[in-house]
Amino acid sequence: CRSGQRVKRGDxxxxxxxxxxxxxxxxxxxxxxxxxxxxxxNFYYGSISAKEYIEISKLANQENQSLD
Structure with missing residues (x-):
């Protein structure tokens, strides 16, 4: 994928x-x-629960946090 390239879910x-x-x-x-x-x-769906989404959201908003 190149910078600026349009993509859709699943690409x-x-x-x-x-x-x-x-x-x-x-x-x-x-x-x-x-x-x-x-x-x-905002684009995660289907495979995670509401509880998992909330936890990931908390982690993602921490400074210097990597979701690797």
Whole structure:
């Protein structure tokens, strides 16, 4: 996937990897709708419960937190 490319749910946007000084395999990505950055957590569905969603949301909003 290239920067600025339009994607839809289910498209492969990248592959997990570990390079440089990383501590563990991970993938960095951002979601934009129009020109506005949107929290990717808003697009999770189906496979997680409401309780899991709340927990992930709390973790995602912590400073320097990685969801790897």
């Amino acid at each position: 492969i946007i990248g592959y997990v990897g570990s390079t440089g000084r990383s501590q563990a395999p991970h993938l960095h990505y951002e979601v934009f709708k129009g020109n506005v950055r949107v929290n990717p957590l």
